[in-house]
Amino acid sequence: MNLSRLLATDAPAATILIRLMVGAVFLSEGIQKFLFPAELGPGRFERIGFPDPAFWATFVGVLEIVAGSMVLLGLLTRLAAIALAIEMLVAIVTTKIPILLGRDLGPFRVRELDMYGFWSMAHEARTDYAMLLGSLFLLIVGAGSWSLDAALQRRT
DSSP, rough: HHHHHHHHOOTTTHHHHHEEEEHHHHHHHHHHHHHHHHHHHHHHHHHTTOOOOOHHHHHHHHHHHHHHHHHTTTTSHHHHHHHHHHHHHHIIIIHHOOOOOOOOOOTTTOOOOOOHHHHHHHHHHHHHHHHHHHHHHHHHHHHOSSHHHHHHHOOO
């Protein structure tokens, strides 16, 4: 994919609202993985069942900070959106599918909840779905006219 196709967007300026939502949530969650390591960083990744939880928590935290910032700025938005969509798919498989099944899924442990199944999973996954779909939206339409991508596209 060449740079002009990567930056191209004919999305309206209002796309910034989706960018603000997606970028701010990922940036905030990435920062919190470092601020609260026992609850949201390596401690959480260990409870989920990830091998080498410190590595994966750091990797995901850095990804969320960098890609979230890129989305907020509208800089290489499609690349950032691909990475964030993949992250959300992994989060759904490793944390929400066990809730749907009501049991562990391979090495990934189900959280203790009052109930399991579809409705419990749907409730627990609401932010995951919103971030996944927001990332896919940005992948499809690009950053919009109020973005660094659009400014770079005009210069090339």
